[in-house]
Amino acid sequence: MMPIRTLPSVAVIADAHFHDTAADFGFPGIEIDGRRMTMRSWSDTRESTRVFNESAEALHAALEEVRQRRIRHVVLLGDYTDDGQRTTTETLRAILQRHSDAHGTAFYALPGNHDIFGPRGRHHTKAFLTENGRSLSVSSDARFANERVVFSDRMYCEGYPAGLDPMAAFGYFRRSEYLHWETPFGLSDAPEDRVYEVHSPDGCNVYQLMDASYLVEAETGLWLLMIDANIFEPLDGAFEAGEEAAFTDSTAGGWNALLRAKPFLINWIADVNRRARAQGKTLLAFSHYPALDPFDGATGAERTLFGETNVVRRTPRKAVEDALLRAGLSNHFSGHLHVEGVTRRGEGERTLTNVAVPSLVAFPPAFKVVHPAGQEIAVETVEMSGLPVSRRLCQGYRQETVLAGEEQDPAFAAESYGVFLRGHKRALVRYRYFAKEWPADIVAVIADKTVADVVGLLGERSGHPQATTLPMFELIADWYCLRQGATLALPHIEPERLALYRALAERFGGAPENHDGSVESFLGIFFGAMGLFLDRAEAGTRRLTIPLSPIREKVSV
Secondary structure (H helix, E strand, C coil), X not given: CCCCCECCCEEEEECCCECCCCCCCCCCCEEECCEEECCECHHHHCCCCCCCCCHHHHHHHHHHHHHHCCCCEEEECCCCECCCEHHHHHHHHHHHHHHHHHHCCEEEECCCCCCCCCCCCECCEEEEECHHHCEEEEECCHHHCECCEEECHHHCECCCCHHHHHHHHHHHCCCCXXXXXXXXXXXXXXXXXXXXXXXXXXXXCEEEEECCCEEEEEECCEEEEEECCCCCCECXXXXXXXXXXXXXXXXXXXXXXHHHHCHHHHHHHHHHHHHHHHHCCEEEEEECCCCCCCCCCCCHHHHHHHCCXXXXXXXXXXXXXXXXXXXXXXXXXXXXXXXXXXXXXXXXXXXXXXXXXXXXXXXXXXXXXXXXXXXXXXXXXXXXCCCCCCHHHHHHHHHHHHHHCCCCCHHHHCCCHHHHHHHHHHHHHHHHHHHHCCCHHHHXXXXXXXXXXXXXXXXXXXXXXXXXXXXXXXXXXXXXHHHXXXXXXXXXXXXXXXXXXXXXXXXXXXXXXXXXXXXXXHHHHHHHHHHHHHHHHHHCCCEEEEECCCCCCCCCC
16 A cells, blocks of 8 residues: 655635735824824725734734644735735735744745736725824825825835735745746746736737746645736727726636636646646645635525626636636635635546635634645634734724714624624625615615514514514624635524524525515525525535545656
8 A cells, every 4th residue: 555645734825915004104194002003994994805904913823823833835825915015015025034034934925916916017095094093095196195195106006027026935936945846838937938918809909918827846745836817908998008997907807817818827737737647746726716616606696686796706607617627627725705615516536626715804714724645635724713803903993983973883892803803794784785786775675674574574474582683784794704604604603593594594595586676586585595605604614625636656767
């Protein structure tokens, strides 16, 4: 019997969205308890799918967990910065380098849609808090500067390849300690040797863009396939060469756009997979974007209920699955959607498993650790919900809301990071989802009612004791928590609520094709989706095993 090879574990951190609360953007920030901070506003935070100011402490906690577990290899699965700001990326580089120098950790980065933009980059304008919770904006575009907008070129997000330079030591370029390193174009790591051609639909705008994909042998027998699925497609029309407006944003592109713009990557993936099998290597594949629907079909109702939401636009099509199965890929780790999920497709020896890695700055906060062994890999989830909440940050949020004449958000009193992020999810429902995705007439009818009142709209009475006191708003927030968190969400939702949700799904759940525009049919589809989320959560596991493609042991000649 062939002995099982022992390979090192790999930590996978997705969507850290690091924001430096000590960043210098040319204004003094807000002082709280004697400490000045460059602090983003709660009014922006509650409209964003991630929190900002908490990101630094979450990242440091994750790296400390990596240190304590003596993990030597860490994959940063894209969106490692808040929005690619020059100063933010430089500060992150210094944090990672210090950790690497102190503990011998090797980092392998991939670009996400928030880290880099096109060939020339793009401007950003962000709101921050100043004294007493007042708001002030910082912009990298000097044209916006006035008494309430500070100009700082450190707010600018770079393009390819300049945006990779601060992170050059973390996989993007060859290092002497790598046992093997290559790109889809060969062995050269020079940016000019890693370009592909892309053009607008009308063929008038043509660009040579850099691709940052690479394959690295982290240790003997372990190959990490790092796929740059950031796609910037030129638009029709007349533009200044390379300007932001000349390209589609990569956010909703991902693998769907990759099939059009970078088909050479599919051929490279197939070739790497063949070589890995022939040489007896364990191959792990990564990109920022999901290669399979991370919700495994559970969000099929969203298009019917809410139209083209971010989730709908970012869901990979069947063609992506087919292409990667043909290429022989057996596993893929993704971020981007801040979701916990495992999706499997294919049959027999040709199967593909996509592991969606949660974010550190959205509910539920977690990262993964991959343990390769023999013909399979075990994937462990490391949860970060138990971290403390920064009282200093919450004090800043309170100053802001007092100045605005608003009620204090319950999230500010949270006793743990997980509870804080669940509170943030509630705020998201009111300030983002209701405002941008939900039909206004539905919100007007159900948002301020109890669950029992809503059941009454369906012509029935609920005998469940929770229904008479539970606000429908709370159920809606938990709907989103279950959608994003799957198994990880269950411990955060009270058992009595979960029992109520299951009963509502079984009694009233309907299919998307039954929607006739009425409140009743909307609720039926909504409760039906709740049932799918519960099924997915209850079937999940915090530790899973993924079979690898059969490996032919290397033969010496």
